[in-house]
Amino acid sequence: MGKQDDIFIEGNLSGLPFSFNEEVTEVFEDMIDRSVPGYKTSVNLVDYYSRQYSRDNSYVYDLGCSLGASTKVLLDSVNDKNIKVISIDNSAAMIEKCNKLFSSYVDEGRLELKLEDINISEITNASVVVINFVLQFLDRDKRTLLIEKIFKGLNPGGGLLISEKVHFQSDRESKNISLLHHLFKEKNGYTKMEIAAKRDSLEGVMVTETEEVHFQRMNRVGFSRGEKLMSNLNFATYLFIK
Ligand SMILES: C[S@@+](CC[C@H](N)C(=O)[O-])C[C@H]1O[C@@H](n2cnc3c(N)ncnc32)[C@H](O)[C@@H]1O
Numbered sequence: 001m002g003k004q005d006d007i008f009i010e011g012n013l014s015g016l017p018f019s020f021n022e023e024v025t026e027v028f029e030d031m032i033d034r035s036v037p038g039y040k041t042s043v044n045l046v047d048y049y050s051r052q053y054s055r056d057n058s059y060v061y062d063l064g065c066s067l068g069a070s071t072k073v074l075l076d077s078v079n080d081k082n083i084k085v086i087s088i089d090n091s092a093a094m095i096e097k098c099n100k101l102f103s104s105y106v107d108e109g110r111l112e113l114k115l116e117d118i119n120i121s122e123i124t125n126a127s128v129v130v131i132n133f134v135l136q137f138l139d140r141d142k143r144t145l146l147i148e149k150i151f152k153g154l155n156p157g158g159g160l161l162i163s164e165k166v167h168f169q170s171d172r173e174s175k176n177i178s179l180l181h182h183l184f185k186e187k188n189g190y191t192k193m194e195i196a197a198k199r200d201s202l203e204g205v206m207v208t209e210t211e212e213v214h215f216q217r218m219n220r221v222g223f224s225r226g227e228k229l230m231s232n233l234n235f236a237t238y239l240f241i242k
Pocket of ligand 1: 020032063064065066067068070088089090091094116117118131132134137
C-alpha cells in the first residue's frame with residue numbers, strides 16, 4: 001500500500017480541479033480503498049468473471065487501469081491461457097508506476113502498458129474488457145462512442161465488466177445515499193473538510209449517471225444481456241455480454 005491520502009487535509013489549497021497527477025498517484029491505493037465502498041469486491045469480481053469469459057488467443061483489456069489493481073488480477077486469472085493483457089491509462093504518473101510494478105510481466109510479453117487516451121485506443125479480438133470507475137471521468141458525449149468501440153472489439157460471447165459511481169432517479173434517494181457515502185468516508189478517517197474539499201475539486205470532472213442510463217446505453221449499443229453484480233451505496237459493478 002502506498003502513502004496515506006492527506007491531499008485535502010487542509011482543504012483544496014490549489015483550488016485546481018481533481019486530476020490523476022503524481023500527487024494523486026502516490027496516494028491512489030489508499031484513496032480508492034477509503035473512498036469507494038465495495039472497491040475490493042469490484043476487483044474480486046474481475047477475478048471471478050475474467051476466469052469465466054477470457055478465451056485462448058484473445059486480448060483482455062483494463063481501460064483506465066490506474067495502478068493496475070484489475071490488471072494484476074487479470075494477469076493471474078488468465079495465467080493458464082494464451083492471452084495478452086492490455087492496460088491503458090492517460091495519466092503519465094500512473095503508467096510510469098505501473099511500468100515499475102509490472103516490469104516482469106511486460107518483459108515476458110504477457111502485458112502491454114499504454115499511456116494513451118482510451119477514446120482513441122484500438123480494441124480488437126477482446127474476450128474481456130474491464131472499465132472500472134473510469135466512464136464517469138469521460139466527456140459525456142464520448143461515452144457512447146467508447147462503449148460502441150468496446151462492443152465492436154469484443155468477440156461474440158465476450159464480457160464487459162464496468163464499475164461506476166451512480167446517482168439515482170429520485171433526488172431524495174441520491175441525497176440520502178450521498179450522505180451515507182460521506183459517513184463511510186468519515187468512518188475511514190477523512191474529515192468533513194477533506195470530504196467537502198475533494199467533492200469541490202471533483203465538480204465537473206467526475207459526472208455520474210443513473211443505472212438506467214447505463215443500461216439504456218448498453219442496450220442501444222447491442223449488448224445481448226447485462227446484469228448488476230454488486231452495488232454498495234452509490235457504487236456498482238455490472239457485467240454485459242456481447
Ligand atoms: C478512478 S481511476 C480508475 C481505477 C482503476 N480502474 C481501479 O479499479 O483501480 C480512473 C482512471 O482513469 C484514467 N482515465 C481517465 N480518463 C481517461 C482517458 N480518457 N483515457 C485513459 N485513461 C483515463 C485516470 O487517469 C485514472 O487513472
